[in-house]
Amino acid sequence: MPMDPLPDLASLSLAEIAKLVEERKLPPVKNWNPTHCGHSDMRIAADGTWFHQGSPIGRAEMVRLFSTILRREPDGSFVLVTPVEKLTIDVEDAPFVAAEVRSEGVERGRALVFRLNTGELVPADGEHGITVREGDDGPRPYLHVRDGLEALIARPVYYELANIALDDAVGPDGRPGVWSNGIFFPLGSTSE
Template identity: 55%
Template sequence: MPETRQPIRVAGQPLDALAEVIGARRLPPVERWDPALCGHSCMRIAADGSWYHNGERIERPAMVRLFSTVLRREPDGSHVLVTPVEKLTIDVDVTPFRALAMSHEGDGEKRRIAFEIDSGDAVILGAAHPLRMIDETPRIEVRNGLEAIVARPLYYELADIALAEGHQPPGIWSDGCFFPL
C-alpha cells in the first residue's frame, strides 16, 4: 500500500498555517486498541533515530513513517507497535523520535516554536507538547507519552533565545507556556 502521509516541513511556513496542517493530520487510534501481546517485533529504534529490523537498518523513510504511526508507549514505559489485532514490543534505545528542525515566530510570551520530527510529524511547543529536561537533554512530548529528543543545534538555538531574554531561571516561552532550560 503506498504511503499517503507526506512529511510535514516547518521551514518557511507561517505557524498559523502549520498549526492547521498539524491539526488536520489523522493518526491511527492506537490508544483505543488493546490486543494481546503477540511477542517481539525484532525491531529497534537506535539512539540516533535509525530503525532496525533483525539487525538490518530500515532504509525506506516511508516505511519508518508508517511504523511510527502505530507506535505506542505503554504505562510501564515500554514501547509497542500496535494494530487492532496484534501488539508487538519494540526496543527503543533512548526516545523513538528526534526533533530535527525548528521554526519560531514572535518574542517573549508571544513566541510560538514549531519542531519538525523525524517521523514526518511536527508539533508546536506548548501545553499539549511540553518540553522537559531529562539528564540535561531536552525532550518534547510528541503524542501519548512518546518523546522526541531535541537535536543539539536546536537546543543551542533555544539556549541563545533564553539567554538573550534573561529569564531567571533561563528558559523559553512558546504558545503561552514557559519552559525552563
Template identity: 50%
Template structure:
C-alpha cells in the same frame, strides 16, 4: 480480499496504511488480545532497525511511527489484531528543526510530526549524571517523546530568556503560553 487478519510485520504495515494521509490511527483505543515481540530497535540516533538491519525506507519508518504506542510496560507497535513490543534506546523520535512562529515554537521530528510546544507538548531537560550535558526532550503525543537534536537545542538556548527562580537564574523559552526551563543561566556555554 482475505478474511484472515494479518499479523507480525505485515499486520503492522496493513494497520498503519489505513491511517488517512498524515492522520494517526487510534492506537490508544486498540486493545488486542494477542501480543508478542518483534526485533525492531529504535536507536538513540533515531534510526530504526529490523533484525539488525537498518530500515532504509523513510516512508516505512514514518508508517511504523504512526502505530507506535508507549504503555507502562514499554513501547509497542499496535494494530487492531495484535501488539508487538519493540526496543527504544532513548526516545522514539528526534526533533530535527524548530521555528519561532509568533509566540509559539514549532518543531519538526525525523518522522514528519509537527508539534507546537505548549501546555500539552512540554519541553523538558534532564542532565546526564556522568557528563553534566543537557538532554532535552519534547512531548509529541500520548507519552511519546522526541529527543531534541543538539543543533536544535542550541537554537532554543539562543531564543532563551533569563528568569529568576528560587534555585537561581534560569534560562528558558516560552511557547504557546507556557514557559519551559532549559537550565541554569550560563550552564549551556561551551
C-alpha cells in the same frame, strides 16, 4: 500509495503549520487492546534510526508509517499495535528526535514548532512540553509528543533554543528558558 512529501518548515507560516498539525489524523492506538504477539525484531536507536532485524530501515515512508502505530505501555515499554496484534519494540532513548525547530515571535509571544525525524510537526505548548533531564553527557532536552511518547531534541536544535533563551527572560525560578504559546519552558536543570 506514496505519502505526501514533507513541506519545507521554514517556508510555512505558523497558521499553515497549525492547520497541518490539526489535519494529521493518527490511528486510535490507545483504544486498541489486542493480545501481545511477541517481539517485532525492531529497535529505535538513540539517534532516532529505526532498525529491523539489525538493519536500518531505509525507507522514510515505512518509518513514518510505523511511528503512527507506536504506543507507550503503562509499564514504560513500547509496542507497535494494530487492531489485531501487539509487538514489542526496543527503544534506546526516546522514540523520536526533534530535528528542526521553527520560531516565530518574541518572548511571551513566541511560538515554537518542531519537526521530528519522522516528519511529524509538534508545537511546544501545554500538551507538548519541553523538559530537560541531566544525563551523563550533560543536559538532555525532550519534547512530549503524545501519550507518553517523547522526542529527544537534537543537539543543534537545543543550541538554537539556547540562543533563543538568551533573548527571552529567565523564568520565575531563575532558570533560563524559552516561551512558546504562552508557556515558559526552562532549559536548565534544577541544579543550575
